Amino acid sequence: MQIELQKVKSYENVFVVEYYDGYVAGGKYNVQNLNTTYMGFSASYGTIFFDNFDEAQVVADKLNKQSTMNKIDYYENNADSYIETSKDLNMDKFNAIVEEAIDSLDAPFPAKLLDIGFGAARDMKYFKGKGLDIVGVDSCKKFVDNAKDMGLTAYQAYLPNLSMIPKEDIFDIIYSVGVLMHLDKKSRIELFKNIKKNLTPGGFLIISYNTLDRTNDSNRLFYKLEKNVIDSEVEMTLVSEEIIVDSRGIEWITSTFVR
Numbered sequence: 001m002q003i004e005l006q007k008v009k010s011y012e013n014v015f016v017v018e019y020y021d022g023y024v025a026g027g028k029y030n031v032q033n034l035n036t037t038y039m040g041f042s043a044s045y046g047t048i049f050f051d052n053f054d055e056a057q058v059v060a061d062k063l064n065k066q067s068t069m070n071k072i073d074y075y076e077n078n079a080d081s082y083i084e085t086s087k088d089l090n091m092d093k094f095n096a097i098v099e100e101a102i103d104s105l106d107a108p109f110p111a112k113l114l115d116i117g118f119g120a121a122r123d124m125k126y127f128k129g130k131g132l133d134i135v136g137v138d139s140c141k142k143f144v145d146n147a148k149d150m151g152l153t154a155y156q157a158y159l160p161n162l163s164m165i166p167k168e169d170i171f172d173i174i175y176s177v178g179v180l181m182h183l184d185k186k187s188r189i190e191l192f193k194n195i196k197k198n199l200t201p202g203g204f205l206i207i208s209y210n211t212l213d214r215t216n217d218s219n220r221l222f223y224k225l226e227k228n229v230i231d232s233e234v235e236m237t238l239v240s241e242e243i244i245v246d247s248r249g250i251e252w253i254t255s256t257f258v259r
């Protein structure tokens with residue numbers, strides 16, 4: 001997953017790579033250790049000059065990789081504070097949507113649920129408390145360890161891969177809150193295919209996401225989502241849709257699809 005942060009700009013015989021102000025995701029671009037010779041760089045302007053395009057491209061690629069890696073590591077590097085700020089959020093409206101889907105299932109109790117990108121495991125805890133059978137996946141090891149400490153079944157998974165879920169685990173409900181914005185189109189399409197494989201016929205996928213443009217966020221890797229695009233990527237039947245407004249006034253599109 002590579003995002004294009006830096007393009008080499010050329011001015012006659014000088015090639016320039018800019019690196020914002022040099023700060024990304026709780027760290028710095030490590031400009032000094034790029035192992036490349038360059039004509040010079042100016043930290044105050046965040047600009048590196050080259051006399052050769054290829055060398056400039058190598059440095060741009062390395063900077064982009066550092067930046068992307070830092071952004072991907074955001075949750076790992078900020079796990080404790082993220083858990084603290086998100087573990088008690090009010091999810092009444094979202095929970096009601098999931099519970100309505102559970103009620104309309106033609107399946108024996110307890111329904112089997114999968115939480116994709118569970119973070120603080122707040123919602124997993126809630127559904128476990130309701131006696132449901134809940135499993136979760138997340139890429140962040142600290143979140144996985146935290147969920148296990150809470151007595152939950154959690155796997156470390158880097159989306160769109162869901163292959164670490166045991167083959168016999170087929171779910172009645174798969175839900176994902178605030179995760180799709182971190183995935184590029186290719187990953188989302190692949191994820192929706194994998195979700196379908198892990199969802200029982202007649203089972204529900206419930207996704208909650210917003211369409212804000214946070215692609216310039218310097219801490220986390222975001223993609224801008226569009227509702228129509230997401231609806232077509234899922235390739236399942238949309239059965240309901242609600243807008244949930246959170247305490248910050250952000251609108252979360254919460255869509256339920258049936259397989």
Ligand SMILES: C[S@@+](CC[C@H](N)C(=O)[O-])C[C@H]1O[C@@H](n2cnc3c(N)ncnc32)[C@H](O)[C@@H]1O
Pocket residue numbers: 075086116117118119120122137138139140143157158159160176177178179182
């Ligand atoms: C905004 S948080 C949402 C957490 C939780 N669902 C909630 O509502 O509080 C996004 C979550 O997605 C996870 N995540 C992001 N990219 C991922 C990926 N490629 N694979 C697996 N998990 C990912 C993060 O670790 C984080 O837990």
